[in-house]
Amino acid sequence: MRVSRFYQEGDIKVGEELALTQANHRHAVQVLRLKEGDDLILFNGQSGEYAAKVSATDKRNSQVIVEDYDPVNRESSLSISLILANIKPDKMDFAIQKAVELGVSTIQPMYTKRSVIKLKSNRLEKKMQHWQGVIIAACEQSGRTAIPAIKEPCDFDEIFSAYDGTTQISMLPGSENKIQQMKLDESHNGVSIIIGPEGGFSNEEEQLMQSKNVQSVNFGKRILRAETAVVAGITACQMAWGDL
Known part of the structure; x- marks a missing residue:
């Protein structure tokens, strides 16, 4: 038992x-x-x-x-920051739960041009507490011994400086690069996985990521839901690193 x-x-x-x-x-x-x-x-x-x-x-x-x-340590040796557009509440909860189970160290919600929900200040504190509860429950279930950080939502253009020094990878259905071509630089301070909202990134946002030298990869011919891309992207990084 x-x-x-x-x-x-x-x-x-x-x-x-x-x-x-x-x-x-x-x-x-x-x-x-x-x-x-x-x-x-x-x-x-x-x-x-x-x-x-x-x-x-x-x-x-x-x-x-x-x-x-x-003194057991079940934490990944790869520091993963999940940068995820704020999607519908039930989908966001699912994405956070699975990200924690798969070993992320930081979760950064963000607002993009096509974000479905933007939290007002009077709702933000309650939502942050809710997300923290989702994280703790996932840690209890998965056997983790550290609690991942949940950051307050930020605007899309703020993520590049906030996570400078990490290998930044975006999941884009239209990318010419397959997930197998993803490169994790051991000299960097971990990896940041950038995933857009249900409607995808705008052309301007994709161009900005390209100008910031963000690696873009796809998952083949199929278009994944945002919460599915979270699971697939983290799993791919952990497998490439050797944690899975």
Whole structure:
């Protein structure tokens, strides 16, 4: 039986008893039906993970005893930044979830000419909290020990300076280069994967990427949805690097 994992903020020390966060308590008791004596795994995003056991629980709180520390590192040696146009909410959640499962280190939403949704300031904070929740849940499920960063959305023309020093690769259906021709430069500080909205990049945006020496690649004869391109692009980079 698989042991459930929980992201627990703050310091965790072997031998101590600590209270689960209220969110973790509710999930442990109401969803997973954990009870006294059940095992679980904690991680705080700093390093490794901790084996723990439920020591007490009631309707309001759950206490656990931290029994052991495992310095396991399941993070990719390739630093991947996903730069993704802000697409429809359910598709965005799916893309973020799968990107985390596949090992990205940073997620950068962006606004393009054809972006479907542009967040106003009064909605942005709530949306950022929601995305953070999607990321944490994906880390818990996939066994990751670090929490990827989620950045506030930026405009398209800002990404080139913000991610200067990385190998920048765009997924373009009209590119003459196949994904196999993608080149990852080990001297660069990771790779940035740039994926446009449902309607694709505008001609002006494609020209700007070309002027910035962004590598463009395609996935063959078929046109992928933005969220599918996320999975395919990250997988291709990880395979080329040797992480998969």
